[in-house]
Amino acid sequence: MGLIIVANWKMHKTTGETADFCRSILKDEKQFGEVEVLICPPYTSLTTASGILNGSTLNLGAQDLHWKQEGAFTGEISGSMLRDLGVEYVIVGHSERRHVMGEANARIRDKVKAALESGLKPILCVGETEAEREAGSTNSVIKEQLLAALEGLGTGEMKSLVIAYEPVWAIGTGKAAQPADADSACSFIRQVLQDEGGSETAGKIPIQYGGSVKEGNIGSFVEFDSIQGALVGGASLQADSFSALIQAARKAVQS
Ligand code: 13P
Secondary structure: OEEEEEEEOOOOOOHHHHHHHHHHHOOOOHHHHOOOOEEOOOOOHHHHHHHHHHOOEEEEOOOOOOOOOOOOOOOOOOHHHHHOOOOOOEEEHHHHHHHHHOHHHHHHHHHHHHHHHHHOOOEOOOOOOOOHHHHOOOHHHHHHHHHHHHOOOOHHHHHHOOOEEEOHHHHHOOOOOOOOHHHHHHHHHHHHHHHHHHHHHOOOEEEEOOOOOHHHHHHHHHOOOOOEEEEEEEHHOOOOHHHHHHHHHHHHHOO
């Protein structure tokens, strides 16, 4: 399985800044080789990004979606609206949605289902808080989040997923997980996927690490067979350094 590196811009960039970034990163497209690169701008920049990335090897993702396709949900955006803009992936269950916006496991499961029904590939985020890690419950938290989100999915649907392991305490803190700890969490995730969908299905689902990933540390994560890429926040905001991060990841798996 190849690498997939995802830029999660969160609430950053106007349409003008999005256009500058996309034009700039496309200059390095050939250097990315077989690495799949995905940009997840805010909703307001999706059309701009789609117009510039269209025809390139870079793909487009959204950061969230609503669990219904339409209805009286002021301020919300549905999966079918995202597909309409050329979006292929959508992040679901990001820690900021879980812990800042209060989204529970049941809501995240509904969003995973809505994404699949719309033809979007969900990037399902899971990960423990610092207190949960200190209490020794990392694996049980991850398992609970995974099983809740996978409930009712067939193996065909499971194969459309990407899983991102993002320990909450590593996000935006500059304190990335120890690569060996990320390896053990990602291996555990693979085991849960295998128990749920069998090894053929589990083998088709990329598992990423996220949390303070940058050019200088990406190699130490992706060199583990258990980790097929990264979900990158802060270090994805500048085209030059994000490009360098992607190229470092590519180099690490080639060597
Ligand atoms: P940082 O890379 O800024 O730590 O953010 C990680 C993240 O939340 C990506 O979704």
